[in-house]
Amino acid sequence: MQPYVTSIAVITALSTALYATNGDELIGLGAKTRGMGGAGIALSHGAESALINPALITSVKSSEVSFGGTVMIPSVETNGVESDADLSMAPAIAIASKAGDNLYLGVGMWGTAGMGVDYRGTNLNDNMTSNMQMMQFGLPIAYQMGSMSFGITPIIQYGALDISYDGSTTKGAAQDLALGYNVGAAYTVDTLTFGAVYKAPIEMNYKGQISRMMSDYGATATYSDNLERPEEFGFGVAYQADGHAVALDYKRINWSDAAGYRDFGWENQDVYAIGYQYTQNNWALRAGYNYAKSPISDQSGKTDGTVINELNLLAFPAIVESHYTVGGSYAFSKTMSVDASYVYAPEETMSFSGITTKHSQSNITAQLTINF
Numbered sequence: 368m369q370p371y372v373t374s375i376a377v378i379t380a381l382s383t384a385l386y387a388t389n390g391d392e393l394i395g396l397g398a399k400t401r402g403m404g405g406a407g408i409a410l411s412h413g414a415e416s417a418l419i420n421p422a423l424i425t426s427v428k429s430s431e432v433s434f435g436g437t438v439m440i441p442s443v444e445t446n447g448v449e450s451d452a453d454l455s456m457a458p459a460i461a462i463a464s465k466a467g468d469n470l471y472l473g474v475g476m477w478g479t480a481g482m483g484v485d486y487r488g489t490n491l492n493d494n495m496t497s498n499m500q501m502m503q504f505g506l507p508i509a510y511q512m513g514s515m516s517f518g519i520t521p522i523i524q525y526g527a528l529d530i531s532y533d534g535s536t537t538k539g540a541a542q543d544l545a546l547g548y549n550v551g552a553a554y555t556v557d558t559l560t561f562g563a564v565y566k567a568p569i570e571m572n573y574k575g576q577i578s579r580m581m582s583d584y585g586a587t588a589t590y591s592d593n594l595e596r597p598e599e600f601g602f603g604v605a606y607q608a609d610g611h612a613v614a615l616d617y618k619r620i621n622w623s624d625a626a627g628y629r630d631f632g633w634e635n636q637d638v639y640a641i642g643y644q645y646t647q648n649n650w651a652l653r654a655g656y657n658y659a660k661s662p663i664s665d666q667s668g669k670t671d672g673t674v675i676n677e678l679n680l681l682a683f684p685a686i687v688e689s690h691y692t693v694g695g696s697y698a699f700s701k702t703m704s705v706d707a708s709y710v711y712a713p714e715e716t717m718s719f720s721g722i723t724t725k726h727s728q729s730n731i732t733a734q735l736t737i738n739f
Contacts, residue, residue, distance in 0.1 A: 388712065388728070389638045389659040390597075390620055390685050394692075395419070396459055396477050398435060398732040402694020402708035403642020404655020406614035408603025409553060409562030410642070413736065414463035417475040420551035420564045420603075421507035421518030424463040424471050428738070433706070434460040435734025436478075442714070443484075444725045445681050451485040459734070463507070473507040475520070484682050493533040497682070498540075501526045505549070514556060520549040524596065528573040536583055541573035547596070558608045564618075566599040570626055577627070588670050590630060597625035601638075612644040622662045631675050633662040642692075649698035653708070657690040665719050676719035684726040687712040694732075702739060708732045 388394040394405030397415035407419040414431040416423035436458040443450045457478035466472045479501045486495045502525045509518035524547060529540035547569035553562045571594045581590040601618030617640075622633035642655035663679045663686060666672040679685070694708030714727035 388657070388687065388690055388710070388730075390622060390633070390636055390662045391683070392620065393437070393457070393479065393730075394638075394640065394657045394690055394710065396479075397433060397461065398694060398706035398708045398734045399653065399696065400642075401437070401710055401730070401732050402653035402655065402692055402706075403614055403644060404640040404657040404690065404692045405638075406603065406605075406616040406640040406642035406655060406657075408551075408564055408601050408614075408616045408618070409560045410603070410605035410607070410612060410614040410644075411553075411560075414461040414473060415734075415736075417461045417463055417473045417505065417507040417520065418459065418477055420553065420562050421473070421520045421549060422509050422516040422551040422553040423562065424473050424507055424509050424518065425511040425516040425553075427463045427465060427471060430462070430464040431736065431738050432460070432462045433734050433736040434458075435706070435732065437730055437732040440729040440731075442725075442727045443684055445684070446723055448486065448489050451487070469511045471507075471509040471511070471518075473509075475505045475507060476502065478502050495530075495532040495682075497528075497530045499526070499528050514554055516553045518551045522547040522549065522569070524569050524571065526571045526573070526594075528576050530576055530580060534583065536579045537576050541576050541592070543571045543573060545569050545571050558606055560605045560607070562603040562605070564599075564601050566596075568598040568621075568625060569596040571595065584674075586671050586674060588630075591626070594627035595625040597621045597628065610646045612646070614640075614642045614644075616640040620659075620662075628662075631678060632664060632666040632669070634664055636660065636662050649704075651696040653692075653694040655692040657692070658688060661686045661688055661715070661717070663717065667720065673720045677722050680717060680719055680722045680724040684717070684724040686715045686717045686724065686726050687728055688715060689713060690728075696736075702737060704736045706732075706734050706736055 395401035396418040399412040400407035411423035411426035459477040461475045463473035505520040507520040527542045551564040598621045603616040605614040620636040638659040640657045666675040696706045698704040710730040712728040
């Protein structure tokens, strides 16, 4: 087996999906937010906000449910060879309801992963195939006090990782469950809303996947099977007046502190998002832009640096940086509407240690929103 196969296996273990946007995280988890470049920390989109900032579900008048999914269409080419894993889907559902004068409750379940790599039948990567799936289930609770609202979402996270290649000893999928939480706050004054969120790290363990893979290919360092969803915090501001809305978000993703990711040199990301929305009668239009520098950097000269460089570029090329988005909504009645968005990340190219990878993305999200 060639040394770069180690890279393929391990980065797949260390990632949630090849359709990743900011690192391996989607820039938004609902059609409305994604249509605005992922900006949603300070702009409420009803039940969908349960997935972004739980404090903002306080905009729901009675009860609301949104459900749908995202189709990911990545295009990845490494040293002239294309991965056949070029289509995947992540579902999402969010429910929010007013439970009292100032109390709001909700339920959310969303997929954050659903893809790997597939090099079967090629001359690259010893017929490597991989599949990483991750789901989160949350119960947002929010309380409103005048112009201020607070929210918390306890989270159960499920993950499954399966890696296979010629001579592998990983022997089937590994699964894990772990607990975490998100907290958020929002404050509105006149036409401005200010928001803040914090996402606690969630450590997962995929027994026998990362450690055995590295051992199979003779890595010099010792690697555990731990893989932590990184700590994250963010701030946002939104302006709304006369049907117009503008939202600005900043968030920090602490990859370098996360178990697993830090072993492979991932750097923290500063994520910037801006979105615009125009609402008129029973329809709305949205557009946005999202930017974050790739967390991958050259690891040459460090322990297993060449392997890590190959790993980052071969199996999980988290190298896309700019994202252009559009979206819209149409209400069929006072109780039902359809929401959709399209995200395009133009091709980026990165080369380390004799490996050259090209990566671009197209993502389509659609959902149905019902008020009752």
